[in-house]
Amino acid sequence: MKMKQTEFIALSACTMTLTALGIDIMLPAFGALREHFGLPPESTATAQIISFFFMGQIAQIAFGALSDRFGRLAILRIGFPLYITGGLAAAFSPSLQLMLAARFIAGMGASAVFMTTIAGVRDRFVGDQMARIMSLIFTIFLFTPVLAPFLGLAILSVASWKMVFLTPPLFAVIVFTWSLRLEESLPREQRTTLNWTDIGQSIRGVICNRIFLRYTGVTTLLFTALSSYVASSEHIVGEIYGKPELFAWIFAGMGLLMSLCALLNARLSSRFGAWRTIRWLLVIYTIVGALLLLYTFAAGDPPRMSLFFIAIALLMAINLAVEPNSSALALEPMGNMAGMASAVYGTAFFFIGASLGSVISHFMEKSVFPLVLSFFVIGLAAVLLVFSDLRMDRLKQPVK
Secondary structure (H helix, E strand, O other): OOOOHHHHHHHHHHHHHHHHHHHHOOHHHHHHHHHHOOOOOOOOOOHHHHHHHHHHHHHHHHHHHHHHHHOHHHHHHHHHHHHHHHHHHHHOOOOHHHHHHHHHHHHHHHHHHHHHHHHHHHHHOOHHHHHHHHHHHHHHHOOHHHHHHHHHHHHHHHOOHHHHHHHHHHHHHHHHHHHOOOOOOOOHHHOOOOOHHHHHHHHHHHHOOHHHHHHHHHHHHHHHHHHHHHHHHHHHHHHHOOOHHHHHHHHHHHHHHHHHHHHHHHHHHHHHOHHHHHHHHHHHHHHHHHHHHHHHHHHOOOOOHHHHHHHHHHHHHHHHHHHHHHHHHHHHHHHHHHHHHHHHHHHHHHHHHHHHHHHHHHOOOOOOHHHHHHHHHHHHHHHHHHHOOOOHHHHOOOOO
16 A cells, blocks of 8 residues: 555654664763773763764765665665664674774664655655655654653663663664555656766766755754764763753753754745745854853853753754755755765765764863854854855745
C-alpha cells in the first residue's frame, strides 16, 4: 500500500532522529565516560565524541553522487548498517581513540540517512511547501532533545554508559525495518550517470549556484554555534556552573522550545514565504546574541545561569527554525541535482560547522565567553548574507 503523506513525514522525522539520538542520549553519560577513560572532570575531550560523529558527514559527497545514480533507497539502505555497526563498535571500544573512529563511521551512516531523507523531501516538494514539510518533520524530530537526556539518565540508573551507547543502534534497527515500506522518489529517467565528468559537472552546477552557496553558508554558520553548544552543554552545566543535576531539565526545556519554534516556522513560512521568514528570524537571533554578549561583558564570565540559558534557548530555537527555510531556499533551484546538492549542503554544514564548533568548544574549559562571542558574530554574518540577497523576484514575491 502506498505510503501516505502523514506516514512519510513521521518516517522522515524518525530517520532524521537517528542523528539527534546518536548525540543527545549520550550527553548525560559523559561524566561516567571521563571516569572510565581516566580523564579529569574539567576535560573537554568528550566533546570530540560529538564532533567526530558530525565530521563523519563528509561522506555525504559520495552518497549524494551515488543517490543521484542509483536512487535514494539504495543509499538509505547502506546508511543504516553503517550507523548500526558504528554504534555497536563505539559502545565496546577499549580506548577513546577507537571510540572516536567508530563514531566517525556511525556519522557516515547518519549522513547517508540524513541526506537521502532531505533529497526525498526535495523530490516530492519544492519551495515554501518544502519549507512547511521540513518544519513539520523538524517539529517531530526535535522532541528527541526533550526525551533523550531523561532516557539516558534512566538507563544510567540501571545500567552502564555502554547501554546508553547501544540504544541508538537498537532504535535504528526498528526504523530500518519501517523504511522498507518507503517508495523510491527519484524516477529512473531522471537519474544521472556515474562517471567523473558527470559528477564533476553536477558538483560544479551546485557550488557555482549563488543562491545555493548563500543559504548553505547561513546554515553552516548557525550549525557552528549549535554544534559547539551541544558538544559542550554537559560540561557547561556540570562543570562551569556546577549544576550537573539540572542538565537533563535544561536540555529538555531547550528541546521543547526548539520544537515549538520549528512548528511556528511551518506556519510563518506558509504565510509569509521562506525568504521573508528567514530574514526576520536572523535579525532576532542577532539581537539576542548581542544582548547576551553585552550582558556577559557587564556581569562577568560566566554570566548569571538563568539568564544565560534563557538566551541560549532562544538562540537554539531560532537556529532550528531557520534551517528548514535555508535548506528549502538552497535546494529550490537544484532540480534533478537534489541528491548532490543535499550532499554538498549536508557536508558543508555538518563537517565544516562541526569542525569550527570543536575549535570553539576547545576554549571553553572554564569560560562560556567563546560561545557567547561566536553566537553574536555568526548571527551578524548570517544577517549580512541573507539581506544581501536582493533579487527582485524575491522582493516581489506575493504574500500568501
